[in-house]
Amino acid sequence: MSTRAAFDKALKELQQDILRMASLVEQAVYDSVQSLVKVDVTEASQVIIGDDMIDKLFLEIEEKCIKIIATQQPIARDLRIVITGMKILLNLERMADHAVDIARSAMCLSGQTLTVKPLEYIPQMARLTQQMIKDGLDSYVQSDIEKASAMCALDDDVDYIFAQVFRELINCMMENPEVVMQSTYLLHVCRYLERIADHATNIGEEVIYLVTGEHKELN
Amino acid sequence: MKKNKMLVRDLNLYYMDFQALKKINLDIETNRITALIGPSGCGKSTFLRVLNRMNDLIDGVRIEGSVFLDEEDIYRPEVDVVALRKRVGMVFQRPNPFPMSVYDNVAYGPRVHGIRNKNRLDEIVEHSLRSAALWDEIRDRLFKSALGLSGGQQQRVCIARLLAIEPEVVLMDEPSSALDPISTLKVEELIQILKQEYTIVIVTHNMQQAARVSDLTAFFLNGEIVEFSITDEIFTRPKDQRTEDYITGRFG
Numbered sequence: 521m522s523t524r525a526a527f528d529k530a531l532k533e534l535q536q537d538i539l540r541m542a543s544l545v546e547q548a549v550y551d552s553v554q555s556l557v558k559v560d561v562t563e564a565s566q567v568i569i570g571d572d573m574i575d576k577l578f579l580e581i582e583e584k585c586i587k588i589i590a591t592q593q594p595i596a597r598d599l600r601i602v603i604t605g606m607k608i609l610l611n612l613e614r615m616a617d618h619a620v621d622i623a624r625s626a627m628c629l630s631g632q633t634l635t636v637k638p639l640e641y642i643p644q645m646a647r648l649t650q651q652m653i654k655d656g657l658d659s660y661v662q663s664d665i666e667k668a669s670a671m672c673a674l675d676d677d678v679d680y681i682f683a684q685v686f687r688e689l690i691n692c693m694m695e696n697p698e699v700v701m702q703s704t705y706l707l708h709v710c711r712y713l714e715r716i717a718d719h720a721t722n723i724g725e726e727v728i729y730l731v732t733g734e735h736k737e738l739n
Numbered sequence: 740m741k742k743n744k745m746l747v748r749d750l751n752l753y754y755m756d757f758q759a760l761k762k763i764n765l766d767i768e769t770n771r772i773t774a775l776i777g778p779s780g781c782g783k784s785t786f787l788r789v790l791n792r793m794n795d796l797i798d799g800v801r802i803e804g805s806v807f808l809d810e811e812d813i814y815r816p817e818v819d820v821v822a823l824r825k826r827v828g829m830v831f832q833r834p835n836p837f838p839m840s841v842y843d844n845v846a847y848g849p850r851v852h853g854i855r856n857k858n859r860l861d862e863i864v865e866h867s868l869r870s871a872a873l874w875d876e877i878r879d880r881l882f883k884s885a886l887g888l889s890g891g892q893q894q895r896v897c898i899a900r901l902l903a904i905e906p907e908v909v910l911m912d913e914p915s916s917a918l919d920p921i922s923t924l925k926v927e928e929l930i931q932i933l934k935q936e937y938t939i940v941i942v943t944h945n946m947q948q949a950a951r952v953s954d955l956t957a958f959f960l961n962g963e964i965v966e967f968s969i970t971d972e973i974f975t976r977p978k979d980q981r982t983e984d985y986i987t988g989r990f991g
Contacts (some may be wrong), residue, residue, distance in 0.1 A: 524988050596986055596987055
């Protein structure tokens with residue numbers, strides 16, 4: 521017989537809450553990139569409005585974590601579940617903020633036709649980043665440190681693309697001053713995606729801490 | 740000063756046919772607090788009593804192995820058990836002050852050991868009560884019965900009574916399990932202060948208390964030490980699954 525049934529239930533619920541938050545964030549990142557590529561102001565504004573819900577959910581789940589700590593006094597692995605849960609939440613919340621940043625960039629580009637070639641890298645970067653979020657959360661649910669490490673390795677690919685986009689956009693701007701504004705916004709967007717990938721890497725590091733109790737730098 | 744105050748080597752203890760402690764090896768570090776945790780019946784209190792030969796009083800107890808106090812085996816036949824217990828004192832679960840005044844409680848040990856000088860006794864009583872963090876609360880009531888005090892104060896009188904005979908090692912068997920939360924915290928504070936001068940071994944059922952007060956923790960199960968490590972490690976990254984299950988309340 522379990523001696524801590526209510527506690528175990530609360531920990532399970534926490535995991536489900538985090539997954540719920542993660543799927544919203546993943547969707548927000550995807551939608552924000554779509555709104556940018558299509559320069560769709562309506563879609564961009566939906567991402568911005570949707571972030572309020574993510575923020576609210578974040579506070580709600582954080583409150584539950586605080587309650588678990590105050591009432592159940594978790595230790596050892598139990599404590600790591602709650603603490604890593606809170607840190608994963610924080611990383612997800614930051615990702616959602618960057619999705620908002622991308623959506624805002626899309627709104628600033630309203631009315632323009634995006635012509636620069638490096639635009640094509642953005643969906644590719646976004647796909648990688650979304651894959652990292654998904655794998656990060658899978659590794660969390662499955663306590664799979666190999667998956668977490670493999671996911672973190674994808675961050676190098678994201679960084680590589682970012683460096684390439686940077687070079688190419690600088691060239692575009694030098695060749696054609698008319699694209700300076702859109703190039704600058706796109707550069708920002710790539711930077712936001714690169715940051716989102718870093719937050720995903722942080723999640724991978726949290727998973728490794730959760731499982732092993734040791735901190736490992738993967739970034 | 741030596742790193743280890745006491746050493747336990749290959750210790751087995753039997754109650755008639757039942758083996759209550761199995762091949763225990765443990766180093767008790769000087770001026771550190773060692774906590775013994777484990778479910779009821781795991782042998783932790785029995786082990787605590789091994790350290791000052793309190794089990795000698797129980798019929799049918801047989802002990803193998805060695806326990807060293809400053810490199811002397813305390814189980815050699817010629818050892819004076821009363822002198823041993825002066826060096827290795829004990830505080831029990833329920834406060835057990837003698838039915839006499841606070842002053843007489845604390846002066847009891849020194850008197851037994853032949854101190855008669857009134858000024859010297861006054862000094863010992865004040866110093867012991869101060870060390871037990873009780874002097875300020877009780878200085879006006881020194882000659883009233885110790886039985887009229889609160890549970891937490893009674894327990895600290897017992898600690899003062901112990902300190903009056905200047906032990907080197909203090910054994911505590913769940914010293915706050917019969918106390919209210921505030922008295923518990925006072926006793927815990929006191930334990931922290933005492934470790935500057937004494938080596939302390941404490942048995943506790945309160946996991947958070949072990950985590951809060953001790954430097955080292957030994958987890959006992961079925962008469963064996965499953966894991967012995969720095970307290971921070973035991974409560975954050977236990978190595979053995981049985982330790983994890985016990986401290987997180989999954990069994991026991």
